[in-house]
Amino acid sequence: MAVSLTGTRISGIALPWFVLVATGSATRTGLVAFFEMAPYVLVKALAGPLVDKVGPRVVSWTADLASATAAAAVPVLHGSGLLSFPVLLALVVLIGAARGPGDLAKEVMVPEAADRGRVPLERATGLSGVIERLASTVGPAAGGTLIALVGPLTGLAVNAACFAAGSVIVTLTLPRSMGRPAENPPPPNSQPATSPARSNRPLKKPEQPGYWQRFGEGWTFLRGDPLLFALVVMVGVTNLLDAGFSAVLVPVWAEESGNGPTGIGLVGSTAGAMAITGSLLAAAIAHRLRRRAVFFIGFLLAGAPKFLVLASGAPMGAVLAVFAVSGFGAGFINPIIGAVLFERIPRPMLGRVNALGDSLAGSGIPLGGLIAGAAVAAAGLAPVALAAGIAYFLTTSLTGLRPEWRAMDRTRGATRERARSSASDRSG
Structure with missing residues (x-):
């Protein structure tokens, strides 16, 4: 959480500044911010069933990897002379759309981390809040320093590296049994399945509910x-x-x-x-x-x-x-x-x-x-x-x-x- 959130806060300074310097347009700068946050809110709202079905661990590292790829493409395409404003908007949409499920997946794993650490939920959520507030303090300061020293594109590259690091951390360091898909509870008043020893009919796998x-x-x-x-x-x-x-x-x-x-x-x-x-x-x-x-x-x-x-x-x-x-x-x-x-x-x-x-x-x-x-x-x-x-x-x-x-x-x-x-x- 610390790595991913800090990278996001650095990007929150570097990306608007890059757009403002490159285009000279405050309107386009605001448009880029909208194109990132609108998909973030919308996709996060719709990603809940996917996180429950696939598992927060998989969603977390996959979303961070997608965000890292899209964020890294901005300085790469700009250096190649291929970064038009529509292409930038498309990449920003991908970053926002991937960030929503990624942030949600990490939030969902907090209570499981509290269980494994044998600490009260208030302590776990309190530490999570401290991390978020520290990222909101350190990230903008780091982003501003990077912009002043080496320019906004470096800040975007650091953001991509942070997303990639977050993906690796979740993939390699969490316990293997953590962040598994949620199991559907049995329906109310359900009857136990017939024992195979008493019936020759094969047991049917319970039908999984659909997305909607x-x-x-x-x-x-x-x-x-x-x-x-x-x-x-x-x-x-x-x-x-x-x-x-x-x-x-x-x-x-x-x-x-x-x-x-x-x-x-x-x-x-x-x-x-x-x-x-x-x-x-x-x-x-x-x-x-x-x-x-x-x-x-x-x-x-x-x-x-x-x-x-x-x-x-x-x-x-x-x-x-x-x-x-x-x-x-x-x-x-x-x-x-x-x-x-x-x-x-x-x-x-x-x-x-x-x-x-x-x-x-x-x-x-x-x-x-x-x-x-x-x-x-x-x-x-x-x-x-x-x-x-x-x-x-x-x-x-x-x-x-x-x-x-x-x-x-x-x-x-x-x-x-x-x-x-x-x-x-x-x-x-």
Whole structure:
């Protein structure tokens, strides 16, 4: 995960810069970003049944190898004079389409890694979150340095090498029995098969469900679990608000306050560093705490205050202090979300349900910047930031009074039970 995510973050700096320098067009730069992220979200949503059927291990190394090939083709074709803009878009589509299943497959293997390591899910998901946040901090810095020293094409080559390394690591270093295809559970009230000693008829192999049947089973399960569905809807709203915050509100604040790009970098790095600290602490102690309380307190710190401080026109020191607290609170959220998802979703359905949940939760991200931009143009920064902060508070606080959220704490014992069961299976 660390290798693949770091390569992706390096590419997130190198690819847009390469397009901007090569074409001089901000429109084409944005078009390339869209052509990468749209297939990523769409294919990830549809890849769940494939991950369950084929196995996350195979999907992970195959997808990373495909991403490495497409990423390496960009500098190779450019050096050969064969990289037209349509060809670049086609390669970017391939990179995004392969990244979606690859990221999903690695996420699906997290609970199995927790079982094998005999650690609580909160710790495993907390460490996974730390890796992602570190990659988001180290990757852009490394990408910027590479661009400054040797140009963007080298950054793209490093991205391809990272994908290739991720494929090799998963193929060669994971235990051979890890990441196997999910077995379909027997149908309810099924009768045992007739013994061959009592019948001359050959036993028929159970018919495997088709792709769309598997996909429908994932949606039915997600929609039928009140806690999971409420969690996905809530995170979907906060992702939309956060997207508008980072894409529009923070840059507008930086311009109007006179802090400029330096201010954007300061608040972002402050929040990121404290988020890493929060994730590390969550990995160490979150499994000992009441999930529901930690979850909603984390959202209370991470959400509304950062909107309100921008609306207030506070000085830079106060803004940095609020962003530090916000980042720290955010570090506790994803470990709990991951633990709840992995505990409540049956292992044979983990790929398809997780894929649908991630895609639904992220579906508002492309709209966040559009909505925030239109609102700020019409009403200004302060009213929009205030309204968004209030919406964030209502979404993440008052909804916690609904009864389905109580089940968040009831699943805590499942980690210990599953770990004991896994240990018993290995000893047998």
